[in-house]
Amino acid sequence: MDEHIDKISDLLEERVSQQIMTALLLLSPSCCHLPCQYKINVVLLIVTGKQLIKLLQENGWRLDRVEGSHHILMKGDKTLSVPVHGSKDLGIGLLHAIMKQGGLK
Numbered sequence: 001m002d003e004h005i006d007k008i009s010d011l012l013e014e015r016v017s018q019q020i021m022t023a024l025l026l027l028s029p030s031c032c033h034l035p036c037q038y039k040i041n042v043v044l045l046i047v048t049g050k051q052l053i054k055l056l057q058e059n060g061w062r063l064d065r066v067e068g069s070h071h072i073l074m075k076g077d078k079t080l081s082v083p084v085h086g087s088k089d090l091g092i093g094l095l096h097a098i099m100k101q102g103g104l105k
Contacts, residue, residue: 007055045092047095048088049083052082053082056073056080059103061075061080062075071084080101
């Protein structure tokens with residue numbers, strides 16, 4: 001999984017240098033009122049549909065067809081739909097769902 005996050009980070013560096021690419025928040029006992037065993041890890045990924053398609057293609061998915069703004073990719077007997085709306089970023093929930101379906105997560 002770290003390899004996939006590295007690839008996404010590389011794609012992000014190409015597109016946006018000023019935005020937050022990866023945010024990692026570690027709350028330590030000294031900065032909050034939580035007991036020592038609680039730590040919160042948050043990773044924020046900002047990716048467009050085009051960038052996600054590039055990552056999927058590097059992992060064996062191939063573009064089968066385009067239906068409107070949805071690019072349909074295939075790998076074996078599996079089908080995956082990725083929305084591409086220009087340079088608009090994918091929502092975090094949608095991104096995680098597509099990565100899970102595509103075997104990247």
